[in-house]
Amino acid sequence: MPTDTGRRPPHRTPPRPDRVRRIEGGFAFLPNDFLHRGFFASLSHAECSLYLFLVLAADRNGVSFYAYDRICTALQLTLDEYLLVRNSLIDKDLIAFDGGRFQVLSLPPAPIMPTPPRRPLVTQDDFEDHDPATIHHLIRSSLDRRR
Template identity: 55%
Template sequence: MIEKKPLCPNRVRKITSSFAFIEHRFLRDGFFSSLCHHELLLYIFLVMAGDRKGLSYYSFDKICILLGIYVDEYIVARDMLIEKDLIAFDGRLFQVLSLPEKPIILPENPVKTREEMEEYDPATIHQLIDRRFGKNHKNIYGGKKHGTGEDTLSA
């Protein structure tokens, strides 16, 4: 058995004021592995932003800027977290919920045709926008251009 002793005893974490937590079950019971990258990113953010009841009220544009994601990526991640029963959202207020008994694995509904890709796939929609307006089009919500440090408001 591995002896668990702090590697840096002078830097052991302490709860000194407000804090966020994620149950060990999140990792052990498969919730972590059931989420895609953007779902994990948004979930962890909402856990950190929430109060003791899991409530937070960041706007979608602020969340997108802080996480460096597009609005369509945010919407898909938010909706999937709702469907997987991990968060509630009323249009203004988020609540990180207590974990359900087990992860909810949704059936995949892959898009099959080009028309479905252009209508439902966020990456394809984004590529179409890039082709139409150019890769350096401004993010209408302000902040940084996706994947760059460049401020869109001054570009």
């Protein structure tokens, strides 16, 4: 039966009715708003992977206890990548971490978009204020002078 736009309504029978999912035992969920309100689109591939992993690992309160080494192995992330992704999800108010436990949080009112890329470091002051290697060198030099 055509609709007002002339298109047929979508057929509601699944393509494989013999394989309809059933909730048995433990299960995980993502609210539809995760997709419809733009949270999914706001995440990088690595952020989506870690978020989904934590959703699947979580108990009914969103809490999970996986150690970083198991997460890195499962998601094929280096420790540096893991730390960046974990901290980004915390900054985006999607997860909490207390040093040993993760919690997948209820969704915030709107996605927190990533900050725009920083401008290139050009001046010596830029490097001294924002470049970890330069800062490290300055600290070491300062400590060496004190000896």
